[in-house]
Amino acid sequence: MDMGSLARRLMNRFQHGMPLCPEPYREMASTLGCDEEQLLECLRHLDRSGQLSRIGPVFEHSRAGASTLAALAVPVERLQQVAERVSQYPEVNHNYAREHAYNLWFVLTGPDRPHLDRVLDELQQDTGLAPLDLPMLTAYRIDLGFALGDAP
Structure with a gap:
């Protein structure tokens, strides 16, 4: 799977509404049609390259x-x-x-x-x-x- 395509789809889909469940990365991967390890590697790549600064909730x-x-x-x-x-x-x-x-x-x-x-x-x-x-x-x-x- 092309990392650039996965990264774009990941960021477009999950800028809002990250799954609230025991295994959010597995759920995200399923939604994007990849496996959890591919998704995690994509996130690591985005972090290392400086394209992603954080993953987490925004609280009121x-x-x-x-x-x-x-x-x-x-x-x-x-x-x-x-x-x-x-x-x-x-x-x-x-x-x-x-x-x-x-x-x-x-x-x-x-x-x-x-x-x-x-x-x-x-x-x-x-x-x-x-x-x-x-x-x-x-x-x-x-x-x-x-x-x-x-x-x-």
Whole structure:
């Protein structure tokens, strides 16, 4: 089976609605007409090549605890070091650089707001940089799926 074709079909079909069952990869493979090992090898290939950044659910954070968008204004020469420190926290589920005075942005999710405050305080102590804390006030639902064209 052509890996490129399988990858396109996999990403088109399962950007949303991954099976909730004891063997999701087997179910996905069955849906795509391949075996589970082919599907897993395709996922490993996508991961190694940088075409896939994560596989997993997206939770409604307000039902699972607390969440906030945060940013740091990091001197360019410290950006890699500070980004690695931020990424060490299991509460961080996105961490990315941007071209702006606040050049390191990340999302924190935790059990409650005081927990997030402790993480932000600890980061400030560790880095000497004051986080910009931007909690969500209004939710806007957008579909982040992208059709990859015809997938035979």
